[in-house]
Amino acid sequence: MYSPSGPAARRARRAPRSVVSWTRPRAARSSSRSMADMLPPHPLLPSAHSSWRYPATVPDVDELQRRFRSLAETAAPRAPLYSLLSSAIAEDREVVELLTAAPATQQAPVLLLAATHHLVLSGVAPDLAVHYPNLNGGDASASDPWPAFRQLCSDHADxxxxxxxxxxxxxxxxxxxATFLPVFAALARETGRPIAHVDVGTSAGLTLLWDRYGYRYQPGPSLAADSDVVLPCGVRGDAPLPDALAPRVAGVGLDLHPIDVTDTQATRWLEACVWPDQIDRFHRLEAALSVARRSPPTIVQGDAVDDVAALVRDAAQLGHAVVTTSWALNYLTAERQAEFVAVLDAVGRDVDVSWVAAESPEQTPGLALPHPPGTEHLTVLTLRTWRAGSVSTTALATAHPHGYWLHWLSQPT
Structure with a gap:
């Protein structure tokens, strides 16, 4: 796995001496998406919300071929390139066998496709790059990408x-x-304190930079529309959309394998994990990384369960401590998920804390968070608060896993 290097990574490996150093930077210009892709209900590809954890038993090549065929079918509506490639890979055992180098639990078709995308982004396969919509301006190529893809797999198998x-x-x-913003604003109003943000499973820390982005809710307000990154979000229900960004005093991320935004190789892998058919996501990530490089976020390398308490206690000294998790806790076992909640419960007995979770109930059973019937497979936005030692938990909304829509519940549960 990626081990960060360089000056930003050295910052990541040690906890900051004081959370006063969790700086709050500022903004810039724009990037967007058509509203047609924002409104619920929206069919989701498995990759949009799956942690892709497979059983620890080593699969045989026949099983891997089945997985590629399954991906070819589910990806077809919104990712035609990966659908076509997955279908062809499934019939080529030599290419499929490349994936057996991965740990058994990680042998997902999307991992092989990310690896090849990484090589394409590095410039070693110009004949294949012309078929990638994120690299060719979205122009559909009339020719078959498989020969160039197969050649890449042959030339760069190692x-x-x-x-x-x-x-x-x-x-x-x-x-x-965009889904967190209404909750942040409500919490700042309720507590009368600025947000001191702790983002768990932060990766490159881009979610920490929410006050440097612009937002376009439909219907609803547009905020900081002159930012380099403008996030569109279709809204249903009576969501408490803010008229302005909540005040933010501090921010720190926590990740077991943080990505250094100044490390080109590391950020290239992050870009490679975006499906090339999702052009807007790819370019939005590029823009967000550019914003982050101007003043890199503070990230502590550590474990979500073992190391979160100290960061939350420090945050509470500066403002209202708000913990966020978004498709992060699904990577923990159910037992560790329960331990994460127990750690926050322990901290919440001493200081006021809020936890905003955007997680799948199906994949986070250990959290035991409330959710409306029929939302097990969705991203459910949940707020858990600790006030003077008292705990309250409310399911607020369902959301697209990438934030393209927010469906506020008429009766939060």
Whole structure:
């Protein structure tokens, strides 16, 4: 797995001496998406919300071929390139076998596709790059991408094996900030304190930079529309959309394998994990990384359960401590998920804390968070608060896993 290096990574490996150093930077200009893709209900590809954890038993090549065929079918509506490639890979055992270099639990088709995307982004396969919508301006190529893809797998087989053996699929979806924003504003109003943000499973820390982005709610207000990153979000229900960004005093991320935004190789892998058919997500990630490089976020390298308490206690000294998790806790076992909640409960007995979770109930059973019937497979936005030692938990909304829509519940549960 990626081990950060360089000055930003050295900051990440040690906890900051004081959270006063959790700086709050500022903004800039724009990037967006058509409203047609924002409104619920929206069919979701498995990759949009799956942690891709497989059983620890080593799969045979026949099983891997089945997984590629399954991806080819589910990806077809919104990711035609990956659908076509997955279908062809499934019939080529030599290419499928490249994935066996990955740990058994990580042998997902999307990992092999991310590895090849990484090589394409590095410039070693110009004949294949012309078929990638994120690299060719979205122009559909009339020719078949498979011969160029097969050649890449032949010429760079060792590179692909090394990538799948040492990397894991990782995302840092800034669009989720649009779903957090109404909750941040409500918490700042309620407590009368600025937000001191602790983002768990932060990856490159891009979600920490929510006050540097712009937002366009539909219907609803537009905020900081002159930012370099403007996040569109379709809204249903009576969401408490803010008229202005909540005040923010501090921010720190926590991740077991943080990504250094100044490390080109590391950020290239993050970009490679975005499906090339999702052009807007790819370019939005590029823009967010550019924003982050101007003043990199503070990230502590550590464990979500073992190391979160100290960060939350420090945050509470500066403002209202708000913990966020977004498609992060699904990577923990159910037992560790329960331990995460227990840690926050313990901290909440001493200081006021809020936890905003955007997680899938199906994949986070250990959290035991409330959710409306029929939302098990969705992203459920949940708020858990600790006030003077008293605990309250409310399911507020369902959301697109990338933040393209927010469906506020008429009766939060």
């Amino acid at each position: 590179d692909i094996r090394a990538l799948v053996a040492t990397r894991h699929t990782q995302t840092n979806e800034v669009g989720r900030c």
